[in-house]
Amino acid sequence: MSSEGSGRSARSGRLVFPASTSAPSADASGSIRIGRYALHGILAAGGMATVHLARLIGEAGFSRTVAVKRLHPNFAQEQEFVAMLLDEARLVARIRHPNVVPMLDVVREPSELFLVMEYVHGESWSRLIAASLKRGREVPVPICAAIAIDVLNGLHAAHEARNERGEPLGIVHRDVSPQNAIVGVDGVTRVLDFGVAKASGRLQSTQNDELKGKLAYMSPQQIMGEPVDRRADVWSAAVCLWESLAGARLFKAEVQATVAVKVLNDAVEPPSKYRPEIPKALDDVLMKGLAREPDERYATARDMAIAIEEACPPATARAVGEWVSELAAEALGSRATRIEEIESAVEPNPSLGKLLAAVPLDTPSSRSVVTSPEVAASSETSSSATAARLGLARDEAPPPAASKSRSSVIVAAALVSVALVAAALIVSRRAPNGATAAAPPAPPLPSASVTAAPTAVTSAAAPLQSAAPPAAAPAPSAPTVAKHAPSKPAPTPAKTTAKPAAPAPNCSPNFVIEGGIKKIKPECL
Incomplete structure (x- = not known):
């Protein structure tokens, strides 16, 4: 079985999303409580960790659906894997961009380690490509462009991230692939899984003879063990876009060593050979991103994203979201039902009762406008x-x-x-002066x-009157009229119009x- 079908070895830590029809794990049907998080079904599984659908149970009834990456217990005691996961959490926490899945929390238990991430309701780019080809349909070119632009923008944010002192972290993802980009029903694509990212100040560093990532998406420099920078991620993103447009693998072989040879030596053909409707300008962008010499590629991921926008107008977020919802309707519907079940199962929260007890009841006396x-x-x-x-x-x-x-x-x-x-x-x-006396009293x-x-x-009015001098406010005449009003209302006289008195x-x-x-x-x- 290929590395993509069986997941990755424990040393690489790559996650492979299981098919939506796969049987759940032993703990998928129940809930595992870890601190303030309740873990439910598995979203993704790999040799090093699993990603669970989870629920944050906060104070005062606050709750939120999240995704929790759980390091396998047998690796939680090994410093190498613990450092790798902690590095991922630390790096992602420094990246603030809508095209990167945010890291929310880290939970360390005596025998386990958990990373808490934002839950994205969507599907991986790789699954969407496969689902489209299974239906005999190619991925629309504008949608391919939109997804690739989001991925490149997220990578650029990672490349530009800085530490608390404002120093560049020098992040290189090194594992950019369609499996590590999730396309949400909101039409936004987000990059995830920085577990093997290169960065300054990592707790765990790569050994010289160790390759981390997927060979089919690695840059030639990464395969050769040479120093890499952000342009390695530009190469990987270009491979992803090429495969999405062409509907085929760019470097494919049964043996991984053969894949590496193809990456280093095979000539790359433009995707328009497979789809004539692809604009030549987009072909040119891809061929530059796939230049084997780093100096011939785009200097930054953002530069390539801008070039794609100019070569092919990308689809709107609404169009991308509708495309995702249609292709992954079954898997997303099943997951949405599971989320509804989780969210509807309200757990008792003692802190909420204490909070409500501390709030005074809404009694009539507390809401009275006049308290005199x-x-x-x-x-x-x-x-x-x-x-x-x-x-x-x-x-x-x-x-x-x-x-x-x-x-x-x-x-x-x-x-x-x-x-x-x-x-x-x-x-x-x-x-006039006599008008008040001549007028009949008003009815009570x-x-x-x-x-x-x-x-x-x-x-x-009492506070206002007490603040002013006693002689300052003139005595109103209305209370005087009301005071002498008879107990029975007098008949209403005919209306007469008094001539206005000449001004004094x-x-x-x-x-x-x-x-x-x-x-x-x-x-x-």
Whole structure:
């Protein structure tokens, strides 16, 4: 069986995604609790680690679906593999880019090690190519371009990453392949698996005679054991794009040694030989990315991404997402169902109960807008009076309305009262001196409004009046009119239009400013 079909040896650490129809492992049907993470089904498996679908169970009911890379227990005690996984976590944590799967956490147990990553709902680039060819369809050229551009942008972010002191990390992925690029249903492709990446300050370094990565995607310099830089990843990304466009393997052989020879010596043909509709400009981009001499390739992954954009307009993220959803519908649907089951299984969270207990209940008193004792007493008196008018005993009276409704009524009554006072002031200022006495008294307001509204206005205005000098605020005339109102409403007189009084001398303007307070001139009233 080839290395891709059987996974990688423990030393290489490469993950191979199993087919969606493969039987789950022994722990796939259950949940393994590791700290604040609950591990569920396996998403990917390899010789060194497995990737699980997991659920983060946080404080106060917070939860999140994640992917957890779990180092096999027999390797968790070996310093080489522990250092390799810790290196991956440290490096990825320094890369902040939408085209790289983020690293969220590291969990170290006495006998195991876990890397917590963001879960991406999608499928690997390799599986999508295989699924498309299985249906007898080639991958659309714009979609190939869009995926390759995302991969190159993610690689460029890794190449540019710096440590905490601002020093370049010199990251080289060294294992760029369609298996290590996941295309999400959101149309975004993300690079993952930096387990064998080259970088400065790694805890674990590669031995001189050890090759890490997949031979079919390695640059010639990497196969020869020569020093490599970011241009090695440019070569690997170009191989991925070539295979996606042509629908065939670029360097294929049953024996790995033969694959290495092909990488070093075989002439590379443009993909348009297999698909005539591929633009020549895109052929040229690929041939430059696949130059065997590093100096003849693109200097950076970003340079190649820009060249692809100019040679072939890439598909939109929406188009890529729809393509993924169609090709991987069965696998994604099964995984989505599993995620729904995991997320719907709400586990008891003691911390949530403690948090809710610490929060005061939403009682009527805590939500009352007016907290004056007079208002409370007035409201209680009004409720009692209403019950008495209906012929109900106090115990039989209907319960008071919800605090929110009562507060709304009080506020509304207060606003009405303020409006009436303002209207009375305006009328008293504009009308002749005898107009107030000649006008018939206004009918009384309903009992509920008379009971609650003046008190609310008084209590709300009290702090403002106490802050100003006592003589500064003029006495309103509206309360005086209400005070002498008869108990029975008088008949409404016919409306008469009073001629406006001639303005008194020296009434333009009709006010003066004293101590910063506007006062109406007495002769202008």
